[in-house]
Amino acid sequence: MPQIDNVNELLTQTQSLIGDALQAVEATFATELASKNPYLRDIYQHTSRFRGKRLRPILCLLTAKACGEIKREHEILAAVVEMIHTATLVHDDVLDNADIRRHVATVNVRWNNHTSVLYGDFLFTHSFHLAAETGSAEACRLIGRATNLVCEGELTQIRNRGNLNLTEAEYLNIIDGKTAELCAVACLLGAKFANADQETIKRLENFGRLLGQAFQIADDVLDLTGLESNVGKTLGTDLFQQKLTLPIIRLLGKSSEQSKSELTELLEAGTDEAAQKIVHLAKEEGVIEESFDFAKQLATQAQSELDILPDSPAKQVLLKLPIMSINRVV
């Protein structure tokens, strides 16, 4: 079994295992969104510039490969999951008033909020249309259910903006919906359509879920510590919007009544200066490191779910994904 020492090697390995299927996913994505309408073509071309690592399609296809054969259904469903993810990004950017996404102007900035809302809807509905192309109502149901939970997670997050008493359990529940669910269903569908047994499907779904949770925690840490120029998206939005994330929840938990009320004032101030102070405090109290350690624990748990699979090149790559997906933070 070849060792995979770095990200580039991992990508090369992924390409050699599922490169053809990934190309088919891209083609399916593009064909589904091809429109005679020049306005829609423009928006599609623009948004295709901020599509990223294809984590969710890769999860679906590698899971399929590790359980058996990649089929046409997998390619379709991988495109579906990526399309839903893109729809949520387009709507997130409206909600966050974000200006850039992967170094490119967001739809709300390049066009306007109205276009963003409707283009997100357009992507959602296309993804469901595409899911139906598998001919499997069960696939449609699973995709529908997962996307529901994504929306429910996002709504719970919005509701808790400004709630400085948000608990760690509530936070984990939110990220389980808004991020982990889609990774979980990508793996579930990969295993299911490769005819894996119930136990394997369940463990791979859980692999995706844990990976997604780890990824989101790492992303939340990054929102606090990263620099705009390095990451290619608007940062610090969680703080400014008073969305509590793990490091801040832990920081509040560690604070005395006195310092808690000072911290609350900083959180409510919403200035750059206040944000800098909060990051400084978070580093000082070790909650950045703690949060990142927690993400690592989840990533390790994710890996152990793969015990159920026989060894294979696909399994070897899957094993590396949880750590890779959080490592861009350090």
Add this chain to the structure above:
Amino acid sequence: MPQIDNVNELLTQTQSLIGDALQAVEATFATELASKNPYLRDIYQHTSRFRGKRLRPILCLLTAKACGEIKREHEILAAVVEMIHTATLVHDDVLDNADIRRHVATVNVRWNNHTSVLYGDFLFTHSFHLAAETGSAEACRLIGRATNLVCEGELTQIRNRGNLNLTEAEYLNIIDGKTAELCAVACLLGAKFANADQETIKRLENFGRLLGQAFQIADDVLDLTGLESNVGKTLGTDLFQQKLTLPIIRLLGKSSEQSKSELTELLEAGTDEAAQKIVHLAKEEGVIEESFDFAKQLATQAQSELDILPDSPAKQVLLKLPIMSINRVV
């Protein structure tokens, strides 16, 4: 065959024919959206107050009845179509900055725009989840396709805001997507799941489409002529947002170069006073009446699509629906 002379009689007739099925649709709608999350329950209860005539479920169920038997699939799909309609209303209210809908505060006003965007997404994804409960991937595909076209229609409308050269053909294309498509698919599904033949399915789809077009033109006329207190929603929004509708397109078409440039100035002014002047001009030039006559023509065409059905109480009610759906204007 009983004569149906007025709206109340029509409603009584509808209730006696499909009352039980309509109740089942309501129960399905409510069960699907029941959430343990108190926030979501609140929003659901609020939005249920501005649900209206149930035109789309009625179309689906009456079509089913006129073609054969109402089945469980019809009840599910009728709830799906109504849920998609509700999702588009919630997003429309954000886009229009509307304050009231059916005499009730919109979600964007009662909560905020973020909640509206996400709650609309929540409804869209629930509707697809529910469609999958029929066990028919074909139903999911048809629903997905129709909803696509709704979004595409809305996007084309947004793109053409401020385009004072919008043609009548372009306008009809927009309303065909944003309104008629969902009425068309409601009838298509009604006929299809009652095992109607291909020709009948096609003609009933067309019945729904023509009815939807007529309805939207009437609605656009109402936006111009109605009074806020009577209609229960924010009016004049098309004018203020420079969305050209049939009466205005015709008014521009009839104007000399001189009066066209005056009209353009009024459209661009966006004041109440300018709106009043435009309505006055539209009445004077007869384009309100012309537009309403055009809606009546479409309604009559819709009726003639029903020729393919054998006579039945359900057909008799269907025959009355196109005129009823435009008559609230006069």
